[in-house]
Amino acid sequence: MKSELGVDPHRKHVSLIWRNALFNISLCVCVFSLQIGLMTVTLFPIRLFIAAFMMLLAWPFAFIGSVGRSETAVEPQCLWRKLVDVVLRTIMRVMWFAGGFHWISIKGRQALPAEAPILTLGPHSSYFDAIPVTMTMASIVMKAESKDIPVWGTLIKYIRPVFVSRSDQDSRRKTVEEIKRRARSGGDWPQIMIFPEGTCTNRTCLITFKPGAFIPAVPVQPVVIRYPNKLVRLMTLYTDSHRRVFSVLFSFSQYLPIYSPSEEEKKNPALFAHNVRRLMAKALQVPVTDYSYEDCQLAMAEGQIRLPVDTCLLEFAKLVRSLGLKRVNSEKLLQDYGKRARKLQGQRLSLEDFSQFLELPVSDELRHMFALFDENEDHSMDVREFVIAFSVVCRPAKTLDTIRLAFQMFEAEEDGAITENELMCILRTALGVGELKVSRLFRAIDEEDSGKISFESFREFVDQHPDFAEQYLYSDNAGFGSSSPSHAANGFCADFSPSEQKKLD
Numbered sequence: 001m002k003s004e005l006g007v008d009p010h011r012k013h014v015s016l017i018w019r020n021a022l023f024n025i026s027l028c029v030c031v032f033s034l035q036i037g038l039m040t041v042t043l044f045p046i047r048l049f050i051a052a053f054m055m056l057l058a059w060p061f062a063f064i065g066s067v068g069r070s071e072t073a074v075e076p077q078c079l080w081r082k083l084v085d086v087v088l089r090t091i092m093r094v095m096w097f098a099g100g101f102h103w104i105s106i107k108g109r110q111a112l113p114a115e116a117p118i119l120t121l122g123p124h125s126s127y128f129d130a131i132p133v134t135m136t137m138a139s140i141v142m143k144a145e146s147k148d149i150p151v152w153g154t155l156i157k158y159i160r161p162v163f164v165s166r167s168d169q170d171s172r173r174k175t176v177e178e179i180k181r182r183a184r185s186g187g188d189w190p191q192i193m194i195f196p197e198g199t200c201t202n203r204t205c206l207i208t209f210k211p212g213a214f215i216p217a218v219p220v221q222p223v224v225i226r227y228p229n230k231l232v233r234l235m236t237l238y239t240d241s242h243r244r245v246f247s248v249l250f251s252f253s254q255y256l257p258i259y260s261p262s263e264e265e266k267k268n269p270a271l272f273a274h275n276v277r278r279l280m281a282k283a284l285q286v287p288v289t290d291y292s293y294e295d296c297q298l299a300m301a302e303g304q305i306r307l308p309v310d311t312c313l314l315e316f317a318k319l320v321r322s323l324g325l326k327r328v329n330s331e332k333l334l335q336d337y338g339k340r341a342r343k344l345q346g347q348r349l350s351l352e353d354f355s356q357f358l359e360l361p362v363s364d365e366l367r368h369m370f371a372l373f374d375e376n377e378d379h380s381m382d383v384r385e386f387v388i389a390f391s392v393v394c395r396p397a398k399t400l401d402t403i404r405l406a407f408q409m410f411e412a413e414e415d416g417a418i419t420e421n422e423l424m425c426i427l428r429t430a431l432g433v434g435e436l437k438v439s440r441l442f443r444a445i446d447e448e449d450s451g452k453i454s455f456e457s458f459r460e461f462v463d464q465h466p467d468f469a470e471q472y473l474y475s476d477n478a479g480f481g482s483s484s485p486s487h488a489a490n491g492f493c494a495d496f497s498p499s500e501q502k503k504l505d
Contacts, residue, residue, distance in 0.1 A: 050098035058091045059151050062158040069160070074188050085137055088158070092134035101251050104131060108255030114187025116221035116258045118179075120213050122280055123203045124195040129225055132253050133159070138193040139182070141175065141212075160190060176215055183216040193223075196273060198293035203227075206281045208292035209273035217266035219258050222280045226252040256283055290318065294326075298396045305399055305431065305469045308477075312372055313432035317393045319369045323360060330394040334387070334405065341384045342409045348380035357383055375434065384409045388429040400459065402430055407455040417452035427473070441472035 065084040077085075096104065110119075121132060133140055137159050144163040147153040162178050165171045182189040196209035213220060259279060265272035281288045295314050298307070307313060320326050325333075340357065351370050355362045372389075373381035387409065391402040406426040410418045418426070420442040428436040445453045445461045462468055 047098045047100070051095050054091050054095035054098065055151060055155075058088055058095075059154055061087050061091070062155045066154065066158050071160075074160075074185070074190075089135060089137060096131060096134070101128075101131065103251070104135070105252045106135075106255070107252070110136065110255050111191075111219075111221045111258050112187060113189065113191045116219045117183040117185070117187065117189070117191055118213050118216065118218060118220045119191050119193045119223050120209075120220050120276060120280070121193055121195050121223045121225060122197055122209075122277075123201050123206055123225065123284070123286075124197050125200050125203045125225075125227075128227070128251070129195065131251050132223060132225065133193055135253075136191070136193070138191045139189070140193050141179070162192065176212060179212065180216040183218045196277070199296050201296075203286070205287045205289050206277050206284070207289055207296070209277045210293060211269035211273050214261075214265075214269040214272040214276070217261055217269070217272070219260040220276060221258050222256040222276055222283070224254050224256065224280050224283050226254075226284070228252060254283065256280070292318075292321075294321070298393060305427075305473065308431060308433055311432035313389060313392060316369065316372055316389050316432065319365050319372075320390065320393055322365045323358075323363075323369070325358070325390070326394060334391055334394060337383075337387045337390065338405050338409055341387045344383060346382060346384065346410075349383050350380060354381060354383065354386075382425075385425065385429045388426060389432065392430050392432075399430070400462070403458065404455055406430070407458070411454070412452075415452065415454070417450075417454045419452055423453065433477075435477075436473070437477055438473070441468065444472060 061084050065081055065088070093104075119132075119138060121129065132138075139159055140161045142156060142161045142163060144165040146156050146161075147163065149156075162175055162182070164175050168174070179192060182192060192213075194213040196213050197207050198210045199207075201207055256279065259276055261272050265275065277288055291314060295317055298313065298317055337357075349357060351362060351367065354370055355366060358366070360366060369386075370381060373385050384406070388402060388406050391405055395401060403426065406429075407416075407418060410422045410426060412418070420438065423442055424436055424438045427438055428434070442453065443449075444465075445457055465471065
């Protein structure tokens with residue numbers, strides 16, 4: 001019902017509520033900013049000094065505790081080493097207290113190494129997740145370069161981590177073998193703490209677990225981490241983690257019952273990981289999603305262009321992995337695909353032809369992938385689009401390399417240039433969208449109005465306009481705004497949830 005003046009009183013009331021709410025929010029922001037400014041010059045230096053002092057104080061104890069220990073064998077824990085262990089845990093607790101974690105609550109019982117040699121932790125959201133490590137002095141998996149960092153490297157070596165070397169191409173296999181060796185030692189080695197997600201998320205769901213912790217096929221103990229403090233939850237989403245040092249925080253860890261794999265799970269690490277993840281998600285009361293660490297890398301890649309909210313490349317990436325196409329030598333494979341696709345000169349392929357091109361049998365996954373590129377629904381596809389999408393998935397941060405490969409496949413032999421429609425096809429495929437407006441971008445590059453552009457002119461334009469995507473693509477096309485890295489630099493992008501999340505049964 002409207003008033004005599006024609007104004008809906010309900011709408012007027014809602015408007016008044018919104019104005020009051022915005023005023024209160026603005027007031028809270030101002031007060032909070034003043035608090036931050038005041039504590040920056042008062043509380044922060046004190047906390048930083050205490051935390052740094054505790055770190056330095058822990059160094060000599062970690063050094064003494066590491067003297068004479070073998071990296072390949074484990075010795076019985078003598079009395080003085082046990083004393084060093086207690087001292088280090090106390091020092092680390094004081095350090096976290098100085099950092100704002102005044103309360104750290106632990107629920108459940110930590111299993112003995114002989115009962116569960118591997119602890120799986122989640123969700124992984126920040127460096128504060130190191131709290132359970134320092135409270136238990138359990139081993140972790142870390143890059144080998146960490147042990148050479150002054151002070152920190154000594155502390156790391158004390159907990160006897162499994163080191164991963166980036167320079168060793170066989171490092172992944174060696175890491176898995178070392179985890180298996182320790183896990184099957186009958187409890188001689190310390191427990192290994194592993195974050196199976198493999199990357200940081202915003203704790204709103206659990207992404208696909210990597211299989212490393214489950215390959216040994218031994219019992220594991222799931223551990224869930226919570227930060228009940230509302231400020232921490234808010235700032236994890238917006239990545240203002242520097243403000244946490246001013247707050248009184250609360251950390252909660254819960255040891256779930258030991259999970260012993262069935263015979264089927266022992267033979268299938270992916271199934272083992274999937275079932276443990278669902279158990280942890282149920283305890284956390286959050287959904288699970290089929291997206292993985294690689295999908296996070298793809299969505300958060302810092303190339304010249306970023307993926308929009310409705311991109312289908314995440315679905316494509318899952319199909320690539322399920323078909324086993326993403327290999328160690330993917331760069332060589334890309335070049336081979338590119339040369340063969342160029343020879344076809346835009347000839348459209350059937351499902352059987354596509355199967356022969358990839359040298360794979362026809363399967364449900366291959367049919368699904370074929371359907372992604374059958375935009376005309378005429379049971380045919382341009383294999384050049386597949387090569388472009390495959391390039392983005394294999395090297396998400398190397399946008400120009402993908403564009404160069406695309407130009408090589410699309411360019412005319414007589415002048416090495418492409419048309420506006422071909423540029424639209426290239427960028428549309430690289431972004432994983434159905435429609436894309438590129439007219440303004442094409443005209444800006446084609447200064448001579450020739451109707452064609454070369455890769456050299458495209459690259460020159462990009463060098464002169466590093467933010468060309470912001471100026472010429474995102475402003476002309478919908479769906480790019482909410483996937484901005486500034487909103488999800490520390491974890492899962494907004495487009496992964498909730499529509500793509502799978503709810504628990």
